[in-house]
Amino acid sequence: MAAAVRKVGGLVPPARGTRPRNRRELILAAAADLFYRRGYADVAMSDIAEAVGMGPSALYRHFRSKQRLLLQVVLDGIAPVRDALARSAVDDPDTVLRAVVAATLDHREVGVLWQREGRLLPPEERAEVHREVRAVTAVVTALIRKARPQLSAGQGEVLARSGLGVLLSPSFHRVDLPRPEYVRLLVDLCRAAVTAHPAALGPIAEAPAPAGIALRSRREALLGAAVRMFAEQGYAGVAIEDIGAAAGIAGPSVYNHFESKADLLCAAVTRGLEWLAMDMTRALAGADDAETALRVLLGSYVRFSVDRSDLVQLLVAEVSHLPTQARHRARQARADYLMEWTRLLCAVRPEYGAAEARIRVHAALSAINDVARMRHLRDTDGVAPTLAVVAGAVLGLTPA
Structure with missing residues (x-):
């Protein structure tokens, strides 16, 4: 019996030695799949070449570096969303929204x-990606304000970023539904996000919020610098010497506090997970029913995400870099945390069922995280209550 052929990014790779006409498409599909599953730092060009049945030297004739390949993969993922939005001048809003949802599900990574x-x-190259994302955000913001001219520019942008967070949320989990049902649900969740009633916002923040009084602990200085740098540059893009320099601690003195860069990441992720667990315990302990607990939990998560967006970024994006046992513990802790959200939502909205409730929870948290990731938005007065309203609408809670 012939062995099953593993598809890469939905495409069947060619036999080695052949020269298919869609080779560039196969390369991009393989790279997207491998970067998504294993992480960019753990994928070599030879891995991508092997996945498409070609030699590494031939791969370099198409892309001169792995970074250029990553750039093209990301831009190719954004392009279908941008192209669907470009139809907004001729198509009705529902048709555009369905096309955008279909595009994000087709490029779930x-x-x-x-x-x-x-x-x-x-x-x-990072700036090139940011320009594309800003262009998409600007189009969505303009569409929202066209339908709701009473909104300020800041309110429109917060709702746009929230809607994009909902759209991208399937990238961060593996819950699935039949395709037509998933499209309908994601359309409904995006619509709930962008039609929510935002709080009044202050002027868009132009400068960072005050940093406050720093702790004198050298260990805390190192951990704070590590969290900030891992969130901004990614774990793989930061050396432990860079962290020491940022904290004002030179050379081997860093190792008096942490054995390795991985040890720093473990400490940071553990702190974020314990913070969330304590907030959840507090929310459940002070509530008389599931809906009250869910609302309190939502408010505490919004505050955490806005105040500590760096820790949220680590929990979302850097857990895969932890050592094996620590990675398993962190993933289990995060799964347990999300399970409690799902349990509460199912108690409040039993008609959803477990799969839909999980998708809604991921979408609501992603909407919050996507806004909180933007410094100029998270430091703006009124953004926290707006995020609570948006996420509540995505969860299907009755407005308070």
């Missing part, structure tokens, strides 16, 4: 590649 792996691109 793009959220992870853009938000996790894209930080490893050189500054110039």
